[in-house]
Amino acid sequence: MSRGMPRLPRPLMDLWDWQSQAACRDVNPELFFSPESERGVRKRAREMVAKSLCGTCPVQPECRQHALSVGEPYGVWGGTTESERDNDLPEQRKSA
Ligand code: SF4
Numbered sequence: 001m002s003r004g005m006p007r008l009p010r011p012l013m014d015l016w017d018w019q020s021q022a023a024c025r026d027v028n029p030e031l032f033f034s035p036e037s038e039r040g041v042r043k044r045a046r047e048m049v050a051k052s053l054c055g056t057c058p059v060q061p062e063c064r065q066h067a068l069s070v071g072e073p074y075g076v077w078g079g080t081t082e083s084e085r086d087n088d089l090p091e092q093r094k095s096a
Pocket residue numbers: 022023024025032053054055057058059060063064076077078079
């Protein structure tokens with residue numbers, strides 16, 4: 001264990017700074033989050049539009065990593081839907 005000054009946590013701004021470059025910053029969040037009653041073709045169409053915007057986003061890797069690391073249960077993040085993230089990391093999601 002090191003002596004001297006205790007380690008301070010990283011500034012929170014560093015953790016969230018990537019969001020300032022998000023392509024979806026000024027987009028209605030309803031594009032990324034499904035209404036409870038949404039199903040089938042309508043849901044897939046909305047997700048496809050959201051994912052196409054993610055495809056242009058300069059911080060897609062950071063966004064996706066955030067969603068995976070916190071186990072975001074809803075919405076399109078980093079070009080992935082909730083079910084795609086479930087498939088990516090089923091073991092990590094179960095143990096969170
Ligand atoms: S990857 Fe998609 S959801 Fe994430 S910040 Fe970019 S546009 Fe928004």
